[in-house]
Amino acid sequence: MNPYELIIIGAGPAGITAGVYAARKRMHFLMITMDIGGQASLSWEIDNYLGYQFITGPELVKKFKEHLQQFDVELREDEKATAVEKTYDTVLIKTDKGEYSAATVIVASGRRRKKLGVEGEDEFKNKGVTYCATCDGPLFAGMDVAIIGGGNAALDATLQLIKIAKKIYLIEATPQLTADRIMIQKAVESGKLFIYTGTKIKRIYGDRLVQGIQIEKDGKAEQLPVGGIFIEIGSIPTSDFVAGVAKNERGEIMVNCSCETNMGGIFAAGDVTNVPAKQIIVACGEGAKACISAFDYGNRMQRQI
Numbered sequence: 001m002n003p004y005e006l007i008i009i010g011a012g013p014a015g016i017t018a019g020v021y022a023a024r025k026r027m028h029f030l031m032i033t034m035d036i037g038g039q040a041s042l043s044w045e046i047d048n049y050l051g052y053q054f055i056t057g058p059e060l061v062k063k064f065k066e067h068l069q070q071f072d073v074e075l076r077e078d079e080k081a082t083a084v085e086k087t088y089d090t091v092l093i094k095t096d097k098g099e100y101s102a103a104t105v106i107v108a109s110g111r112r113r114k115k116l117g118v119e120g121e122d123e124f125k126n127k128g129v130t131y132c133a134t135c136d137g138p139l140f141a142g143m144d145v146a147i148i149g150g151g152n153a154a155l156d157a158t159l160q161l162i163k164i165a166k167k168i169y170l171i172e173a174t175p176q177l178t179a180d181r182i183m184i185q186k187a188v189e190s191g192k193l194f195i196y197t198g199t200k201i202k203r204i205y206g207d208r209l210v211q212g213i214q215i216e217k218d219g220k221a222e223q224l225p226v227g228g229i230f231i232e233i234g235s236i237p238t239s240d241f242v243a244g245v246a247k248n249e250r251g252e253i254m255v256n257c258s259c260e261t262n263m264g265g266i267f268a269a270g271d272v273t274n275v276p277a278k279q280i281i282v283a284c285g286e287g288a289k290a291c292i293s294a295f296d297y298g299n300r301m302q303r304q305i
Contacts, residue, residue, distance in 0.1 A: 012038025014270025015108035017287030023071035037061035120204030128210025133157035149232035259290035
């Protein structure tokens with residue numbers, strides 16, 4: 001007999017929602033996660049989550065966590081899943097702290113930030129180079145800063161830093177920004193934003209701390225003196241530890257409309273999957289679907305015994 005009916009890996013919007021549903025169905029389950037909230041914790045202005053006309057990412061995650069804590073949930077934080085393997089009728093989950101088995105698993109491990117890959121990035125990490133405006137923005141009050149990226153994540157960081165920084169350089173490699181128009185409009189109206197599109201990052205330089213960034217536009221090199229650099233160039237799915245499941249060319253776990261993978265008993269939900277809209281509200285819905293599917297799968301397997 002499996003010690004758990006279900007193990008949920010990850011506690012972002014998808015994982016927490018799956019946990020609430022599993023608790024309400026009185027499943028014997030375990031949640032394993034490195035942190036609570038995932039990428040949602042890094043968002044600032046959220047105005048498209050039903051029930052809240054405006055709420056910050058950390059505030060919404062706090063609400064999620066409080067909801068989960070209404071139930072008796074076995075939650076293991078600061079624990080990293082390192083392998084998910086399917087045997088005949090059991091899923092084995094290995095972590096950096098132990099091994100567990102269950103009849104079903106929901107992979108809701110989300111995504112991790114991409115690195116820029118230029119000279120000086122690693123050298124000045126946490127010395128002016130950062131990947132989280134929500135976490136580190138206040139450290140750069142009154143400074144000139146650069147934000148690398150042109151999507152919604154970069155514009156979200158821009159809108160946060162408008163209230164903090166003196167001047168903001170938004171640097172994007174492609175010819176145009178891809179963020180929502182309303183976000184771009186808000187940022188431009190601040191008067192603090194200087195946009196560089198079609199621009200390459202050559203290197204990050206400084207002494208003990210970041211002092212600037214070297215860029216190249218139209219074949220001409222330029223140095224921008226900044227005290228902070230926020231890298232917001234997207235993310236990649238945290239799916240490498242899941243063996244055997246089908247993934248697309250981006251490494252996202254392939255699921256059907258019931259959040260099923262190609263391997264029975266293994267489900268996936270949220271930003272780690274090929275579902276195209278990487279949105280908090282979508283991840284919550286996918287987490288609910290994944291738990292319902294895992295519950296139904298477990299019941300079917302029990303009837304066959």
